[in-house]
Amino acid sequence: MAKLTVDHRLSIAPMMGITDRHFRYLMRLISKKVVLYSEMIHARSLVYGNVEKLLRFHPLEKPVVLQLGGDEVDELCRAAELGEKWGYDEINLNCGCPSPRVQAGCFGIMLMHTPKKTGQLIRQLRKATSLPLTVKHRLGSSERHGYEFLSNFAEEMLKAGAQRLIVHARLAFLGNVSPKKNREVPPLDYEQVYRLKEDFPEANIHLNGGVKTYEEISFHLRYVDGVMIGRLAAQNPYFFHEADFRIFSMPVKPKLRREILREYLRYALHEYELTNENPRTLLKPLLVLWHGVPHARLFRRMASENIKRASFQEICHALEQKANDMESAEEISLHPNVRLQ
Ligand SMILES: Cc1cc2nc3c(=O)[nH]c(=O)nc-3n(C[C@H](O)[C@H](O)[C@H](O)COP(=O)(O)O)c2cc1C
CATH class of the missing domain: 3.20.20.70 (Aldolase class I)
Structure with missing residues (x-):
């Protein structure tokens, strides 16, 4: 077995x-x-x-x-x-x-x-x-x-x-x-x-x-x-x-949402070029990334409503900009025992 x-x-x-x-x-x-x-x-x-x-x-x-x-x-x-x-x-x-x-x-x-x-x-x-x-x-x-x-x-x-x-x-x-x-x-x-x-x-x-x-x-x-x-x-x-x-006791520093976003957009752009995947399908997982954070709704709108108007590259760029603006609004409460690397 x-x-x-x-x-x-x-x-x-x-x-x-x-x-x-x-x-x-x-x-x-x-x-x-x-x-x-x-x-x-x-x-x-x-x-x-x-x-x-x-x-x-x-x-x-x-x-x-x-x-x-x-x-x-x-x-x-x-x-x-x-x-x-x-x-x-x-x-x-x-x-x-x-x-x-x-x-x-x-x-x-x-x-x-x-x-x-x-x-x-x-x-x-x-x-x-x-x-x-x-x-x-x-x-x-x-x-x-x-x-x-x-x-x-x-x-x-x-x-x-x-x-x-x-x-x-x-x-x-x-x-x-x-x-x-x-x-x-x-x-x-x-x-x-x-x-x-x-x-x-x-x-x-x-x-x-x-x-x-x-x-x-x-x-x-x-x-x-x-x-x-x-x-x-x-x-x-x-x-x-x-x-x-x-849960897994790894001494790692959790990533900020905008770091995750940046990495994800790199992947999404690559997938888009490689497979011509539908932009909506590629951006869908991001719609909930900012759950519960101020401006989350605005971010969701940008990721879902602009699709018809702009190129995929333009949307990704705008989302990254928006994420940087939201940086100050993002409060990440690290678990008190997290050891930063
Ligand atoms: C939208 C949605 C789709 C689901 N699809 C599947 C599925 O494909 N296979 C499966 O075993 N369970 C499926 N489930 C059930 C979940 O795997 C899980 O058993 C259920 O949501 C209970 O866990 P939770 O209370 O943490 O959500 C689905 C649940 C949701 C909400």
Whole structure:
């Protein structure tokens, strides 16, 4: 079985429409250590679609995990092979997504209902790739739940060779419930995840759902091996500027937003010239970089509204100027123990 080599104490969750390669590049400029996940990619779209478009990423993003969705063994195995070939660090199987489309396709959360079959899937995947294989799932669904159900599913996954279980600590309501509601309405129950770690002490168990502060991260890390964060990263990626120091104990000086911006714009211009990527797609991750800082709205407007009027180079230049102006407004509160290099 492939060895888990990456320090995974803190990771950014897979999020469709958010964690594309540009967002991940921005996150990597903010933190060297947090582990990054792709959006969920359906195995079939990899087998039949534009592999380069779906899998290409910048080496700087590593460590980066490819999350796959699907339930067809052959497609998933081929998709995992492709993930390995393209240099991803791990393959993660989505067993938690409850969207109506996913329910109809019988993957995501539906894989939790058939633990034996899903275990077989993991066994086949293990033959197809030498990368570590991991599973992201929920506590259960509105149809099947309870600690016994959760622990039985976890046991099957571990027996089959899953090397990390990431548990979104709430049920999934089935039926015609929007994914957004399914991330808000079912209550969080962290105790079940802690109990899972207690019952499977050798297993790598990670917790996900509703985590918003470093204090909460540190608290959960007393009971589980890692914490995964989703929406907070999407809303305020700069939250993670202290992660390397506070969670991974690296003696590093966190970067200022404008330093990150400068590096990101260099990347964006290069990508634009190299691939002719849509300027909107390239600038999207920046719209939230100044979350909660004065003038953030003005910055967002500059990055989104000028696109039709100016060249991409002009917009990048204007954004950099604006960031320099905002420098004085930017108050960065370094953690008191940060040792500056
Ligand atoms: C916009 C959005 C898209 C998401 N897409 C995925 C996905 O592709 N795969 C997945 O496993 N979870 C997906 N999720 C769920 C997150 O990975 C995470 O489990 C959930 O948001 C709970 O974590 P949080 O409370 O820290 O946000 C998505 C969440 C959001 C907000």
